Amino acid sequence: MALDRWESRLEDLFQGRPYDMLDAALSDTVGKFPVDIQPFKDMIEGMRLDLKKSRYKNFDELYLYCYYVAGTVGLMSVPVMGIAPESQATTESVYNAALSLGIANQLTNILRDVGEDARRGRVYLPQDELAQAGLSDEDIFAGKVTDKWRNFMKNQIKRARMFFDEAEKGVTQLSSASRWPVWASLLLYRQILDEIEANDYDSFTKRAYVSKANKITALPLAYARSLIGPSKISSKVL
Ligand SMILES: CC(C)=CCC/C(C)=C/CC/C(C)=C/CC/C(C)=C/COP(=O)(O)OP(=O)(O)O
Secondary structure, X not given: OHHHHHXXXXXXXXXXXXXOHHHHHHHHHHHHOOOOOHHHHHHHHHHHHHHHOOEEOOHHHHHHHHHHHHHHHHHHHHHHHOXXXXXXXXXXXXXHHHHHHHHHHHHHHHHHOHHHHHOOOOEEEEHHHHHHOOOOHHHHHHOOOOHHHHHHHHHHHXXXXXXXXXXXXXXXXXXXXXXXXXXXXXXXXXXXXHHHHHOOOOOOOOOOOOOHHHHHHHHHHHHHHHOOOOOOOOOOOO
């Protein structure tokens, strides 16, 4: 019911009829930038899915959930951030990178929160891959770091990193003012994966986080990378 109401407010604010101040802020943004309503609707759909589903058969199902709740945020952001006017990249490839960053962030979030989610009876991990690794829901609820779990997590982390790599290809194509914050968020969120490794894959009892010192260090690195735009200069330098 609440989600239905949210959806009708969304449609209203896209037509310039905001209900409250927050709606008004989004309505203003929608009037200023070429934002599409579909990713917003899809995010609400993701919330509906999350209400009725707490297991994912395979990565295809998990990917769809990640698209709904996080990939959509990437798609919403690009029209506001803007693509660099000198970019030769296709619009599709930039949206694809933005989608990948949302997916990468959500997968990272899931791998960090395994214990917290399990305590709420939820397992956002592909059931077929758990089975292939010799693991079951019971192992997740028991929360013991075993070699099977470590191996499983290594593969999950590898996949999340592939999505970050995919996302990297798009950041240089964004308008120059948008590149720094996006690089910073990418570098910082990806470091959570390093922290999960440093915790010996214990996402059951530990919440992996990036230290303040690492966060501060990431900012100049992100800034340096943000200087690279869609030019001929090799983006491999930094
Ligand atoms: C790369 C290019 C070309 C553009 C950038 C496009 C952007 C900004 C993508 C980022 C999308 C993003 C920030 C997605 C959010 C993903 C995420 C981790 C959501 C987690 O939300 P919750 O589940 O509420 O978090 P908690 O579990 O911490 O409460």
